[in-house]
Amino acid sequence: MKKWQVLACLAALSVTVAGCGDDKSASTQQQESKQTTTQNQPKQEEAGKDxxxxxxxxxxxxxxxxxxxxxxxxxxxxxxxxRQLSNADFAKLLSDTLIPEGNKMQEELAAIHPEAEFHDVHEKLNKMVGSSVQAFTELVAAVDTGDTSKVTSANQLMAEARELDQQLLGDLQSLAKKYGVELNKQ
Structure with missing residues (x-):
């Protein structure tokens, strides 16, 4: 019986000692990881800036x-x-010029695949342009149908586009500050 107790104690001690050894190596690994992270931080910041x-x-x-x-x-x-431009001419300008230009911008945006950190900013930009194009489309529909509710809808879409524009500017300014980049570079 004493042999079993001794063996059980030895087993418990060996598990405890093995556990202590793992903690020590884990602690060493954490310290090495922190050193590596600290060393790589400037490289990561430079990659983010780039x-x-x-x-x-x-x-x-x-x-x-x-x-x-x-x-x-x-x-x-x-x-x-x-009254320098009739409603029909206004709608024609929107449908022949502004809507196609907005659609072209959306295609250009779709071709850009930003890093993960910039996905939210890019989505706001996409949504802002989309809201503007949709507003133009609503205005054309308002002229074509005489439906004034389409004007209200267009105004709401334009307000959404302006709000997204302000958010986008704030986000870009924050990123520019984070990376020390001049935003208004021409």
Whole structure:
């Protein structure tokens, strides 16, 4: 009986000692991992900065196209309000020029595959352009059908696009600050 007790105690001790050995090597592994992480951190930050600069370079032309699209829309809307442009001509300008330009921007955005860190920003940009194109489409439908509820819908979509634009700008500014990148580079 004493042999079994001694064997049980030895087994328990060997499990305990083996467990202590594992903790010690795990602690050593954690320290080595922390050192490696600290050493790799500047490399990771530089890779993140490079990825952000690459992403910015890919969307800059689209952002510029969006500004130009907005300016064309504002000019057409002002001309329509001042009766310098008939409703039919306004709708034609939207359907023949602005909607195709917006669709082209969406295709350009679809061709960009950003790093995972920038997916949310890219999605906002996609959604912003999509909301603008959908608003233009609603305005054309309002003119074609005389349905004023389509104007209300277009205004809501334009408000959504402006809100997304503000969020996008904030997100880009945060990323630019994080990586020390000048956002307004021309």
């Amino acid at each position: 990825a952000f600069v690459k992403y910015l370079d890919s969307i800059r032309p689209i952002l510029q196209e969006n500004v130009e699209l907005g300016a064309k829309f504002q000019e057409a809307r002002t001309q329509s309000s001042n």
